[in-house]
Amino acid sequence: MSRFRLLGKTIPWLCGAIYLLLIANLGLLFHQIDDYKISEVELVSADAPPTMVPLTFVSSLKEGRLEDEPGRMSIRHPFAVADDSDQLAVFIPRLSADVQLSINKVAVRAPWQSYRAEEVNRPLFIPVPPELLRNDEPNELLLELIGFGPALLLSEFYLGPQETLEPGFRYFDTFRHGLIRISFTVTLVFAIFMGTIWMVRRQFNEYGWLSLAFLAFSYYLLLFMRDTQVIHFELQIWSFLLARAIFICAFVFFIHQFLGLRRRRLEMAIVGFFGLIFSIGLVLVLRHEYRPFLSLTYFTSLPMVLLLIGYITTLLAMALGKTGHVYLHWLLVGSLLGLVLGIHDLMVVFDAQHWLFRDFFISHYASVFMAIGFGGVLVHRVAHALFNSEDLNLELKRLLEQKSLALESASQQQLQQEKQLALYAERQRIIADMHDGVGGQLVGLLAANRNEPLDQSIVNHELDQILADLRLVLDALTPAGEELLAAMARLKERYTQLLNRAGCQLDWQIDPTIQAIPMQPSLTINILRLIQEAIQNSLKHAQAETITVSLTQQDSGYRLTITDDGVGIGIQDCFSTDGFGTQTMQKRADAVAGQLSISSPDEGGTEVSLQFDCIGNLNHRLQGREDTDS
Numbered sequence: 001m002s003r004f005r006l007l008g009k010t011i012p013w014l015c016g017a018i019y020l021l022l023i024a025n026l027g028l029l030f031h032q033i034d035d036y037k038i039s040e041v042e043l044v045s046a047d048a049p050p051t052m053v054p055l056t057f058v059s060s061l062k063e064g065r066l067e068d069e070p071g072r073m074s075i076r077h078p079f080a081v082a083d084d085s086d087q088l089a090v091f092i093p094r095l096s097a098d099v100q101l102s103i104n105k106v107a108v109r110a111p112w113q114s115y116r117a118e119e120v121n122r123p124l125f126i127p128v129p130p131e132l133l134r135n136d137e138p139n140e141l142l143l144e145l146i147g148f149g150p151a152l153l154l155s156e157f158y159l160g161p162q163e164t165l166e167p168g169f170r171y172f173d174t175f176r177h178g179l180i181r182i183s184f185t186v187t188l189v190f191a192i193f194m195g196t197i198w199m200v201r202r203q204f205n206e207y208g209w210l211s212l213a214f215l216a217f218s219y220y221l222l223l224f225m226r227d228t229q230v231i232h233f234e235l236q237i238w239s240f241l242l243a244r245a246i247f248i249c250a251f252v253f254f255i256h257q258f259l260g261l262r263r264r265r266l267e268m269a270i271v272g273f274f275g276l277i278f279s280i281g282l283v284l285v286l287r288h289e290y291r292p293f294l295s296l297t298y299f300t301s302l303p304m305v306l307l308l309i310g311y312i313t314t315l316l317a318m319a320l321g322k323t324g325h326v327y328l329h330w331l332l333v334g335s336l337l338g339l340v341l342g343i344h345d346l347m348v349v350f351d352a353q354h355w356l357f358r359d360f361f362i363s364h365y366a367s368v369f370m371a372i373g374f375g376g377v378l379v380h381r382v383a384h385a386l387f388n389s390e391d392l393n394l395e396l397k398r399l400l401e402q403k404s405l406a407l408e409s410a411s412q413q414q415l416q417q418e419k420q421l422a423l424y425a426e427r428q429r430i431i432a433d434m435h436d437g438v439g440g441q442l443v444g445l446l447a448a449n450r451n452e453p454l455d456q457s458i459v460n461h462e463l464d465q466i467l468a469d470l471r472l473v474l475d476a477l478t479p480a481g482e483e484l485l486a487a488m489a490r491l492k493e494r495y496t497q498l499l500n501r502a503g504c505q506l507d508w509q510i511d512p513t514i515q516a517i518p519m520q521p522s523l524t525i526n527i528l529r530l531i532q533e534a535i536q537n538s539l540k541h542a543q544a545e546t547i548t549v550s551l552t553q554q555d556s557g558y559r560l561t562i563t564d565d566g567v568g569i570g571i572q573d574c575f576s577t578d579g580f581g582t583q584t585m586q587k588r589a590d591a592v593a594g595q596l597s598i599s600s601p602d603e604g605g606t607e608v609s610l611q612f613d614c615i616g617n618l619n620h621r622l623q624g625r626e627d628t629d630s
Contacts, residue, residue, distance in 0.1 A: 009329050016333035019369050020340065023362060026175055029168040033091075036160025044074035044142075075143040079159060081133050088128040089162035091169050093176075094155035094360060095145065099124065102142040103132045123176050125169040127162055155360070175365070177225060183368040184221040190371045191215040206257035213250035217367055219243045224364055238278070238285045241297045245274040248305050255312050259319050270308065277301055306342045313339055334370035341366050425522075442466060464498065469532075484517040485510065487524050488531070488551070495535060499547065502539055509550035517558065523592050527560065527610070530588040530596075534562035534608040542566025542606055557613035568600040 042050045081088065090101060101109040109126050133139055145154060158165055191214035198208035220243040223236060249270055256263055277300055284293040313335040320328040341363040348361060492508050499506045519527075531549060538544040544564030552559050582598060585608065589596035594612035601607055 009326055012329040012333045016337055016369060020337065023175075023341070023365055026171055029171055030093075033158055033160065033165060033168050036158045036165065037156050038077055038159055039156045041075045041077045041143075044076050050076070075145070075154070077141045077143075077159070078138045079141060080138050081135060086161040086163060087130055088133070088159065089165050090124070090126045090128065090141070091158040091160075091165040092124040092126075092154070093157070093169075093172055094123065097145045097154075100144040100146065101126050102144075103128055104134065104140055105142070106132050108132070123169060123173050125166060125173075179365065179368065180221055180225040183364065183371070184218055184225065186371045187214050187221060187367050188218040191218055206254050209250045209254040209257065213247050213254060214371070216243045216246035216250065217364075220247065221364060221367065235285060238281055238293070238297075241281070241301060242278050244305065245278060245301060248308050249274060252308055252312065255315055259315060261315070273304060274301065302342070302346055306339065306346055309335060309339045309342055334366065337369050338363060338366040484519045484524055484527060485514065485551075487528055488549075491528055491531060492549075495532075499535075499539070504539060504544060505546045506535075507546060507548040509548060511550075511552045514551065514553050514558075526588040526591040527612075530585050530608075530610060531560070531562060533585050533588070538562070538564040538566055538606065542568065544605065554611075557611065560610040560612070562608040563601075563605055565605045568604050568606055 040052055042052055044050055092099065099109070100107060108128060109124075141159065143154070158168075191211050194207045194214065195211035198204060198211055201207075220240060223240040223243070249267075252270060253267060255261075256267065277296065281293050281297055284296065313332065316328060316332040316335055319325075320332055345361045345363045488510075492506065496506050535547055535549075538547050542564050544566035546565050548561075548563045550561045550563075552561075585598075586596055589610055589612075592610075592612050594610045597607075597609045597611075599607050599609075
């Protein structure tokens with residue numbers, strides 16, 4: 001892993017060094033053809049005598065403003081050739097107009113036709129036909145500059161052997177047009193891409209500032225590579241320099257937010273400085289004062305831009321020292337390239353003749369590397385985000401598995417505890433049922449038999465009751481006890497024989513629409529005991545001949561009714577807590593969250609009715625009762 005990190009740190013510095021060497025090689029090519037450079041010519045004017053003028057970046061500017069007609073500037077240069085000289089050529093690296101070239105008053109190259117854009121503001125390479133040259137007397141080279149605007153610019157040009165000048169021309173033309181077009185395309189695509197990211201994720205404001213910075217720089221490159229002359233040349237130059245200022249301001253904002261810095265006062269001071277400079281510059285442009293405008297912008301804004309690039313480089317170097325992120329190397333190399341090339345341009349402004357490109361600006365060539373560097377940052381961030389996402393997914397998966405195992409273990413423990421509690425509660429219920437039912441009846445039978453031996457028929461009857469009660473308990477414990485209808489069917493079989501011996505008939509009426517009533521055994525046994533209690537009361541007290549047990553389904557539950565044709569009971573007995581087993585049956589009804597009613601109809605007999613809900617409502621009501629009790 002450390003090897004990959006070392007490789008990631010080395011690649012941007014290696015790429016930056018190679019890129020800088022490519023640009024420096026272009027400057028070295030110009031130094032190799034210095035012997036053929038023409039830096040001073042004779043300015044020809046119709047209304048003034050010829051004067052010698054140096055071809056430097058600023059001194060070739062022409063005063064005044066040309067409105068409708070194209071401007072002209074004629075430049076003459078005498079030269080001599082030897083008999084054995086190679087074929088000559090003229091190499092003009094930079095000019096802001098089209099040119100007509102004449103050798104010994106014979107036109108070698110005519111100017112544009114209908115102002116063709118491709119013929120304007122481009123480096124020119126013009127071979128000189130050998131037949132036009134004179135060996136015995138001086139030759140005359142005449143350049144006529146033709147173009148629109150307040151300035152007709154011509155850099156130092158070269159007159160020499162074609163085979164020597166042509167490689168420099170081709171290399172420079174690649175940089176002057178090919179590389180600039182690549183830079184413009186890459187920068188514009190990158191600006192649109194970053195703007196799209198910002199519009200999708202508005203919380204990432206740094207991407208918005210970066211998009212604005214590269215949009216401004218795209219406009220800067222577009223103006224730099226224009227091949228057309230415009231009438232309002234001053235406004236073009238003003239917007240050209242303003243785009244560079246917007247780029248550096250937006251880039252400072254981006255770096256501050258990218259590194260998490262809050263320096264509002266510095267940001268406002270930068271904006272205020274450039275706003276003041278370019279407001280004054282706009283006034284000068286509108287007043288057609290071109291020289292003061294160039295002096296103001298080049299000698300104030302360019303040093304400020306370099307100062308801010310140095311400030312950005314310092315911030316990136318400090319951040320790299322603290323965090324050591326690989327992508328910061330790309331940003332730092334890009335800013336260092338911009339700083340180095342910007343220093344070169346500043347030296348050109350101050351007329352440093354020893355510099356690589358004496359009158360050419362090259363700081364814009366750093367934009368390609370800067371865009372590539374930021375592309376590398378984005379790729380690194382995306383890859384880092386993907387790796388983090390994968391690691392996070394794996395970590396979440398691991399935590400989920402741990403939590404699932406923990407929940408499964410806790411669920412198993414809880415299930416075991418619930419089983420133990422249910423088993424304990426079932427044991428307690430069985431003990432209570434045995435104690436209250438079978439146990440109580442046996443104790444009572446034994447006590448009665450000790451005092452006075454009972455008749456065998458009475459003993460047999462009581463034992464049958466005890467056996468029936470025991471079977472009732474066992475029925476509730478079997479799987480059939482979990483379904484009320486099955487448990488009631490068993491109860492019917494036992495009590496049919498018992499009632500027949502007692503001379504009573506059992507009428508069993510179950511609603512045929514009821515298929516099954518699933519119920520817990522603890523609830524089933526309470527309903528069975530309630531039926532048992534009601535039947536026994538009818539046999540003992542009501543002297544009934546027919547006992548009817550019916551079960552019907554209603555909207556919200558079920559209705560269980562036990563009626564007989566006996567002597568009936570009074571109103572006081574219906575609500576008594578002592579006689580007729582009312583208290584016992586009421587407990588059974590409460591256990592199933594049901595409503596018990598005991599009445600004596602007009603036609604005679606007794607009616608015991610239990611209204612209870614379906615199993616879902618019943619469980620809900622029982623749960624609510626438990627919560628209230630707790």
